[in-house]
Every structure is written in structure tokens, then in C-alpha cells.
Amino acid sequence: MKLARTVVALAVASPFFVLPAPAQAVELGGYELKAEAAPIAMHIYEKLIPIPAEPQLEVDMSFSRANFSTGPTGRSVSSLFWLGDAVGYGLPELLKNPDAKYPIKVDAAHPSGPKDGKQELVPGTGMVSHADEKGTIATSSIAKPQLPLTPPAGIPIPPMLIAVEAFSSESKTVVTADKVTSSAYATAGSISLLGGLVQIHGLRSECTATSDGSKGTASGKYSWGSITVAGQTFAATDAGVQSPLGVTPLPKMPDSVVRRLADFGLTITPPTVEQKVEGAAAKVLSRGMTITLDTSVMKSKLSLSWLLDPLMALLPKELRNQVTPWLDLAPKFVFMLGTSAVEATAVPAFTDTPIAPPADTGSGSSGGSSGGGGDITPAPTGEPVPVASAGWPVFPGVPFWLVLVGLAMAAAVAGGLKKFAALMFGAGGCDLGAANGVPNLREQ
Amino acid sequence: MRNDPILELLDVHAAYGRIEVLHGVDLTVPRGSVMALLGPNGAGKSTLLKVVSGQLRATSGHVHLGGTHVNDASPDALARAGLCTIPEGRSVFPNLTVTENLRLAAYGGVPAAHVYDVAFSRFPRLGERSNQLAGSLSGGEQQMLAMARALATNPALLLVDELSMGLAPLIVKELYEVVAALAEEGVSVLVVEQFADAALAVADRAAVLVHGKVVATGGPDEIAADLTHLYLGGAP
Numbered sequence: 001m002k003l004a005r006t007v008v009a010l011a012v013a014s015p016f017f018v019l020p021a022p023a024q025a026v027e028l029g030g031y032e033l034k035a036e037a038a039p040i041a042m043h044i045y046e047k048l049i050p051i052p053a054e055p056q057l058e059v060d061m062s063f064s065r066a067n068f069s070t071g072p073t074g075r076s077v078s079s080l081f082w083l084g085d086a087v088g089y090g091l092p093e094l095l096k097n098p099d100a101k102y103p104i105k106v107d108a109a110h111p112s113g114p115k116d117g118k119q120e121l122v123p124g125t126g127m128v129s130h131a132d133e134k135g136t137i138a139t140s141s142i143a144k145p146q147l148p149l150t151p152p153a154g155i156p157i158p159p160m161l162i163a164v165e166a167f168s169s170e171s172k173t174v175v176t177a178d179k180v181t182s183s184a185y186a187t188a189g190s191i192s193l194l195g196g197l198v199q200i201h202g203l204r205s206e207c208t209a210t211s212d213g214s215k216g217t218a219s220g221k222y223s224w225g226s227i228t229v230a231g232q233t234f235a236a237t238d239a240g241v242q243s244p245l246g247v248t249p250l251p252k253m254p255d256s257v258v259r260r261l262a263d264f265g266l267t268i269t270p271p272t273v274e275q276k277v278e279g280a281a282a283k284v285l286s287r288g289m290t291i292t293l294d295t296s297v298m299k300s301k302l303s304l305s306w307l308l309d310p311l312m313a314l315l316p317k318e319l320r321n322q323v324t325p326w327l328d329l330a331p332k333f334v335f336m337l338g339t340s341a342v343e344a345t346a347v348p349a350f351t352d353t354p355i356a357p358p359a360d361t362g363s364g365s366s367g368g369s370s371g372g373g374g375d376i377t378p379a380p381t382g383e384p385v386p387v388a389s390a391g392w393p394v395f396p397g398v399p400f401w402l403v404l405v406g407l408a409m410a411a412a413v414a415g416g417l418k419k420f421a422a423l424m425f426g427a428g429g430c431d432l433g434a435a436n437g438v439p440n441l442r443e444q
Numbered sequence: 445m446r447n448d449p450i451l452e453l454l455d456v457h458a459a460y461g462r463i464e465v466l467h468g469v470d471l472t473v474p475r476g477s478v479m480a481l482l483g484p485n486g487a488g489k490s491t492l493l494k495v496v497s498g499q500l501r502a503t504s505g506h507v508h509l510g511g512t513h514v515n516d517a518s519p520d521a522l523a524r525a526g527l528c529t530i531p532e533g534r535s536v537f538p539n540l541t542v543t544e545n546l547r548l549a550a551y552g553g554v555p556a557a558h559v560y561d562v563a564f565s566r567f568p569r570l571g572e573r574s575n576q577l578a579g580s581l582s583g584g585e586q587q588m589l590a591m592a593r594a595l596a597t598n599p600a601l602l603l604v605d606e607l608s609m610g611l612a613p614l615i616v617k618e619l620y621e622v623v624a625a626l627a628e629e630g631v632s633v634l635v636v637e638q639f640a641d642a643a644l645a646v647a648d649r650a651a652v653l654v655h656g657k658v659v660a661t662g663g664p665d666e667i668a669a670d671l672t673h674l675y676l677g678g679a680p
């Protein structure tokens with residue numbers, strides 16, 4: 001019985017022995033956080049399109065972006081259909097109409113406001129943005145109905161939800177006293193059952209970056225066609241099909257097929273997760289798949305001129321001149337599936353550590369320049385070393401005041417002499433205007 | 445309008461390294477007047493403004509503000525004394541909102557509420573766009589924002605560099621009306637301008653700078669009549 005009590009006591013007390021003391025939280029002096037996500041994005045590069053941006057056109061479905069930095073200042077934007085910053089924010093300039101405003105977006109900003117923004121077109125489809133002094137968040141989702149599922153009678157399951165997500169993304173930045181975090185995810189076609197106990201993801205890209213001012217951490221993950229049961233994920237990622245038994249590599253496309261596709265301007269880049277940590281800065285880019293279609297390569301390979309030239313010749317000259325530039329367009333399309341990107345960096349607050357003055361090694365009556373021949377004796381061990389007081393300084397003695405008064409008199413004399421410098425030495429600030437100095441123009 | 449000059453340049457030379465740009469400029473801006481400084485591209489107009497505002501030291505000559513020699517004064521000391529520059533290219537912060545841009549002017553010591561009040565009463569259009577990013581404003585609105593930020597400091601002498609650059613004529617006219625109104629309130633203004641018509645319309649005096657020297661000064665009508673001749677080599 002005694003042995004059992006001892007074991008129980010040790011078990012209860014053991015966490016106190018093995019847990020390390022919590023680290024001293026470091027206050028942060030500056031930080032910068034970025035998070036951005038979109039499940040589906042298409043970029044169009046075509047220099048002839050008169051939009052001053054790179055890429056010239058951009059379409060992001062269910063886009064979200066959250067930025068936050070020291071100040072604190074932050075800004076978040078969510079958009080179901082985002083056409084890039086050039087259109088999203090530059091529409092007044094593009095249309096030469098100062099009242100033009102891109103309608104499919106919701107902004108939030110701190111401290112300028114608005115703190116919250118929300119547009120819900122139909123239940124489950126909408127945009128939400130929020131910004132305050134602790135962080136920013138932007139969420140954008142399309143068709144995310146949440147249907148209450150009545151639990152069967154007698155089974156102890158609280159009312160759960162079925163969540164079906166067609167497209168959604170969330171970008172979030174959070175600042176605490178000693179840590180900053182950027183996180184983002186983008187999903188497409190995922191089903192969540194029983195409050196997340198069973199999750200089936202068609203596409204999910206997520207990443208997180210943190211920084212505590214001295215060290216950054218980065219993590220990113222990409223999954224495609226996965227199923228998660230009670231936290232156990234079976235997924236197909238860039239590494240292959242994952243299961244508790246190991247990873248089975250995905251079958252690769254034959255090199256010859258890849259080359260043939262590239263010849264026609266089509267490139268398919270497999271899923272990637274790029275992580276970079278440099279000191280206190282962390283950066284992650286997680287991207288499902290990238291498909292690039294360069295139509296300029298395709299046009300040259302297909303040699304369409306033999307077909308187009310005779311047709312163009314049939315058109316009237318004026319019409320031909322107008323149509324020709326459009327035929328010269330050869331945009332490059334880049335489709336990106338499941339993109340999430342985050343950055344986080346921070347620096348600790350500057351602490352001005354006061355430097356203690358050397359200890360007064362002489363006794364109060366014998367030290368100083370007043371003489372007296374006092375013995376120099378070190379402060380006894382164990383006694384507090386006298387340091388400079390935060391209050392009034394100790395009266396430093398007559399020589400100090402003599403020097404101080406002498407300096408003040410010298411400064412006064414120098415100031416007086418300066419006014420007569422031109423008279424005495426033939427040089428001065430100006431022989432035409434008044435003496436040097438800046439007048440207060442408002443008072444003249 | 446008082447006739448004693450608020451700004452006086454006497455035989456001012458200035459250079460970038462070994463390349464001298466101003467070759468002995470003499471110029472006087474009477475207090476409370478609008479002085480238009482005209483000249484072709486590369487004449488040294490912006491350099492002259494830099495010298496006056498303390499961003500560039502004159503290599504020789506005298507710069508007098510309010511009758512005081514200020515050759516060695518720092519730009520911040522001159523700004524505190526009431527000299528304000530609106531540089532070429534507007535220099536607004538494109539990623540900040542209109543309100544945030546204006547709030548920056550408050551760091552000079554003027555209360556933010558006063559800055560907003562001056563800006564939005566003088567330019568109501570800025571009030572309508574207070575939460576819009578400055579980079580998404582039209583060119584004219586950006587210039588209004590730059591002017592509003594400058595006016596909030598209650599300047600005594602305003603230096604304006606190329607106010608009309610890249611703006612539609614109607615907007616330019618509107619901005620110059622603000623300049624004229626400022627002069628009526630007692631603010632002295634030196635406007636550097638490549639395109640003369642708008643500036644001459646509101647100026648009390650004008651000077652033409654060609655190849656780093658002032659080749660003519662006079663009333664706006666006299667200068668307008670001789671402008672082509674002066675630009676094309678009429679230097680004495």
C-alpha cells in the first residue's frame with residue numbers, strides 16, 4: 001500500500017521535476033507578416049495588354065491576403081474573384097473615373113479602418129476581412145453550405161455539421177507579445193464530416209511561418225485527394241501516396257511526353273513546398289500544381305499563317321488594320337492550383353542596458369581629488385556595490401564647478417565674438433545679409 | 445503685398461560634383477507674391493529649388509531668407525522656419541491611404557485634426573477619398589494630396605516644382621487657383637514650371653532660367669511676350 005502511494009505521488013509530482021522552466025518571453029520591437037492564398041489562380045502575361053502590371057491580367061478565385069507590420073498597421077482583403085491589385089485598387093486610374101471601385105472585394109485596415117468588412121452573397125459564399133491591433137484575417141469562400149445533421153437518437157454525438165467547401169482560402173496574421181505568426185490555406189472541393197472527424201480533401205495547400213525575433217520556423221503542406229480519419233491522414237502529395245505503411249512514389253510522366261508538351265508551350269510543374277528560414281525570418285510557398293501554356297510557342301509550332309493570311313486578305317484594309325494587332329497577341333497563361341504563401345520576420349525590442357559605473361573603491365571621506373591620502377580599499381565581498389543614484393548627483397566639489405563656470409564663460413565669449421567675426425577677421429556668414437541663422441518666416 | 449523680399453538669391457552657384465548647374469543666379473521673390481520661374485528642360489530650375497530648400501549647398505553666392513543668410517541651414521531647420529517644398533512627382537506614399545499620408549504631416553508638430561481640417565476643406569475631393577490608397581488616386585488628386593500635406597504645415601514660403609506635370613489642363617487650372625488663393629492669404633510662392641501659361645496666369649512676377657542663369661525677369665505679360673525668344677537663345 002505504501003509503495004502504491006509512493007508511485008502515485010511520484011506520478012503526480014513528476015511533471016514539476018521534468019518540465020523546464022518557461023523561457024523568458026522576448027518583447028518584439030518590429031515585425032512584418034504576409035499571408036496570401038488562392039485555391040485557383042490564372043495569370044496572363046501579354047505585354048500588349050495596356051495594364052501597367054506584371055502579370056497584365058490575373059484571375060484568382062476565392063482570394064485572400066493579410067498583411068501586418070510594426071506600428072501596428074495591417075490590411076486584409078478578401079475577394080471571390082480577384083483580378084489583381086492593378087484592377088482591384090487601380091480601377092479609378094484605369095477607367096479614368098475617380099468614382100470607380102472594384103465591387104467584388106472586402107477590405108479591412110488597421111488603424112485607418114474599417115475594422116471589419118463582410119459581403120455574403122448567399123449563405124456560405126462570401127468574403128470576410130478583419131483587422132485590429134493584434135492581427136489581420138481575410139477569408140473568402142464559395143459555396144460552403146453548412147447543413148445541420150441531426151444525430152441519431154441515443155448516440156452521444158452533439159449536433160454536427162457537414163461542411164462542403166468548393167473553394168475557400170484564409171490568410172491570417174497574428175501577433176502576440178513574444179511571437180508573430182502568418183498562416184494561410186487554400187482548399188478546393190473538400191468535405192468535412194462530423195465536425196472534422198472525417199475529412200476528405202480534393203485539394204489543400206497550407207503553410208505557416210512564425211518568428212520570435214531570434215528564430216523563424218516554417219512549415220508547409222500540400223495534399224491532393226486525401227482522406228483524414230481521426231487525425232490520421234492518407235494523402236497524395238508531391239512525395240507520393242502517403243499511408244501509415246510508408247510513401248509510395250507517384251508515377252512520373254515519361255520524359256519524352258514532357259518534352260513533346262514543352263515543344264508546344266505546355267509545361268506542368270508538380271506540387272512543391274518551398275521553405276526558407278534565415279535567422280528570424282521564415283518564408284513558405286506551397287503550391288499544388290502549376291500549368292503553363294505559352295501560346296506564342298504554340299502559334300509558331302502550329303503555323304497558322306497559311307490559314308490566316310488568305311482570310312485576312314479578304315478583309316477591307318481598315319478592318320484588317322484593326323484586327324491584325326489582336327492576332328498578334330500571344331499571351332502566356334499560368335494556371336496555379338492551390339497556392340498559399342506566408343512570410344514572417346521579427347526583431348526583438350532594443351533594450352538599452354545601463355552600464356554600471358565603476359564601483360567607488362575609496363571611502364567616502366578619503367576619496368576624490370580633495371586629497372586626504374585615504375586608503376584604497378575594495379568593497380567588501382557580499383556588500384552591495386555603490387552605483388550612481390537615479391536621484392540628484394552628489395555635489396562634485398569646487399574644481400568641478402570652476403571648470404563648468406569656465407566653460408560657460410568661454411561659450412559666452414565665443415558667441416559674442418562670433419557676431420564680430422567679420423569685423424575682427426574679415427570673414428563671416430555673409431557680408432550682404434544678416435547674421436547666420438534661420439529666421440521664423442511666419443512671424444515676419 | 446510687402447515689397448521686401450522673403451527670398452533673395454545673389455550670384456548663386458551650385459554643382460553636382462564637378463558639373464556646375466547654376467552659374468550665378470540672381471533672383472528675388474517679394475513677400476506675399478507668386479513668382480513663376482520658367483525655363484526649358486535642364487535649365488537648372490529644380491536644382492535651384494534644392495539650393496533654396498537646403499537639400500543642396502550652394503558652392504558660392506548668397507541665399508537669403510527673410511533677410512538672413514541661410515546658405516548652411518539644414519533642410520529641416522528651413523522647413524521648421526516656414527519654408528515648404530512640394531517636389532516634382534508629388535511624392536505621396538502610394539501604399540498609404542489619403543488619411544495616413546496626411547497624418548504623416550502631423551509628425552512635424554501640427555495636430556492631425558488640423559491637418560485633416562485644412563486638407564479636406566481646401567480639397568473636398570480628398571475627403572471623399574480619405575480611405576483610398578494614394579497610389580490609386582488620379583494624378584490631379586495626388587497633386588492635391590501633396591499640396592494639402594504641404595499647406596497643413598502653415599508655410600510662409602512655398603516652393604512648388606512642376607505642378608502641372610502629367611496633369612490635364614483643367615486640373616492644372618484648378619491647382620493654380622489654389623496657389624493664387626494662397627498668395628492672397630499672404631503665403632509667398634515660388635513656382636517652377638516648364639509649361640508657362642498656367643503659371644503666368646497667376647504669377648505676380650516671373651523669371652526665366654536658361655542654362656543655369658536668369659536671363660529675364662519681369663511681369664508675367666512681359667515674360668509671356670518674349671518667352672519663345674528667351675527659350676531659344678535670347679540670353680544676354
